[in-house]
Amino acid sequence: MKTTAVHxxxxxxxxxxxxxxxxxANGYAELRDLFEQHSLLLFRGQEFDHGAHMAFGELWGxxxxxxxxxxxxxxxxxxxxxxxxxxxxAGVNEPDTLWLRANQFWHTDSTFLPVPALANILAAHxxxxxxxxxxxVSTRAAWRDLPEALKARARDAVLRHRYAHxxxxxDAELARDPRITMWEDTAWRAxxxxxxxxxxxxxxxxxxxxxxxxxxxxxxxxIDALTDFATQDPYVYSHAxxxxxxxxxxxxxxxxxxxxxxYEEERKLASICISLQExxxxxxxxxxxxx
Numbered sequence: 001m002k003t004t005a006v007h008x009x010x011x012x013x014x015x016x017x018x019x020x021x022x023x024x025a026n027g028y029a030e031l032r033d034l035f036e037q038h039s040l041l042l043f044r045g046q047e048f049d050h051g052a053h054m055a056f057g058e059l060w061g062x063x064x065x066x067x068x069x070x071x072x073x074x075x076x077x078x079x080x081x082x083x084x085x086x087x088x089x090a091g092v093n094e095p096d097t098l099w100l101r102a103n104q105f106w107h108t109d110s111t112f113l114p115v116p117a118l119a120n121i122l123a124a125h126x127x128x129x130x131x132x133x134x135x136x137v138s139t140r141a142a143w144r145d146l147p148e149a150l151k152a153r154a155r156d157a158v159l160r161h162r163y164a165h166x167x168x169x170x171d172a173e174l175a176r177d178p179r180i181t182m183w184e185d186t187a188w189r190a191x192x193x194x195x196x197x198x199x200x201x202x203x204x205x206x207x208x209x210x211x212x213x214x215x216x217x218x219x220x221x222x223i224d225a226l227t228d229f230a231t232q233d234p235y236v237y238s239h240a241x242x243x244x245x246x247x248x249x250x251x252x253x254x255x256x257x258x259x260x261x262x263y264e265e266e267r268k269l270a271s272i273c274i275s276l277q278e279x280x281x282x283x284x285x286x287x288x289x290x291x
Contacts, residue, residue: 001030007237010138010254011040019043019246020052028059035119036196039138039250042239046246048123050077050270057121057272060248061280064110064117064273066179081126081268092263095174100267102170103258105206106137106231108251109273112163112183112207117251117273118280124241126268132261135238140201140253142230143191154202154226157190158212158287160219166206187212188285190226192252195281201253202230203285212287230255241269252281 003012012034022028034041048056054077057063063075082090082097090096110117122134146154162185168175175181190211192203204227211219238259239247249256251273261267276282 001027001034003034006040006042006239007136007138009141009235010038011042011136011237012038013042013044017043019046019048019056022056022059024059032060035248035250036194039140039253040136040237041248043246044242045244046123047244048246048270053077053121053123053270053272057274060119060121060274061277062275064113064275066113075272078271079268080271081266082263083266083268089264089266097263098171098174100258101260102167102174104260105166105169106204106227106255106257107166107206108204108255110251110275111161111188111203111205112186113275114186115275115282116186116188116285118276119248119251119274120271121246121248121274122269122271124243124245124269126266127241127243128261128265128267130262131259132267133238133240133259134247134256135236135259136249136254136256137231137235137237138201138253139204139230139255140194140199142232142235143200143202146202146226146229150225150229153222154190157222158187159190159204159208159223160210160212161186161188161205161207162209163207165209169206187287189287192281192285194252195279195284199253202226203252204230204255227255252285 002015163180164175193200
């Protein structure tokens with residue numbers, strides 16, 4: 001497959017590939033190899049309706065279920081739009097927009113779930129005249145460069161994660177939404193080795209609120225120090241979306257955030273997360289000690 005780098009440290013654009021043609025026997029293995037190596041894959045000019053999006057996602061693993069419905073839990077696609085059900089574009093502080101703006105903190109998806117995500121597959125359907133970029137960083141590159149003293153503190157750290165913690169940074173009422181509070185706290189190692197090639201990466205998120213065994217202020221200080229280092233400008237790839245763009249990224253080795261846009265304009269992206277399986281290295285991020 002023909003590729004070009006999108007950033008000096010991670011990420012490639014894959015050219016001349018229609019994702020609707022990719023199957024388990026045709027193209028997936030090559031894409032998976034690129035994913036493991038580069039952490040982020042960009043595809044442009046895709047015609048990616050709901051069916052194509054879900055079919056492509058199923059190649060990577062089980063599509064995430066964000067429901068506790070015991071009767072009929074189902075894989076979900078998140079349609080991220082500021083257009084309300086009544087057709088009006090939501091204002092900057094209305095719930096529909098606040099839900100999207102909460103993604104403007106550096107984060108990793110689904111660290112607050114009992115089984116976190118391997119990947120996110122995000123497709124652009126309606127973009128604004130300016131703004132609305134998604135920024136990514138390689139926490140693998142950051143780990144390589146991390147000062148030894150800070151690396152030693154992170155090496156065996158176990159971070160505690162809570163969905164409401166990140167949402168409360170933006171809006172206290174949002175943090176009380178039942179879709180957020182229904183998830184119990186989780187705990188994951190702060191350093192994760194890729195099961196294919198062994199390279200390590202920081203595993204961080206805006207949902208992280210503490211470190212097991214440390215006082216709250218010390219734990220938060222460590223999380224902040226690691227996040228501040230990993231999100232320095234040299235590690236950032238900023239993607240300006242065009243309609244038809246699709247990006248898949250490795251949640252084990254990146255963080256990302258959205259950027260503001262003209263909130264009076266409509267914006268629509270569609271996302272599915274892929275849940276981790278044991279073959280993806282899930283055991284490597286599970287803590288050996290209780291949270």
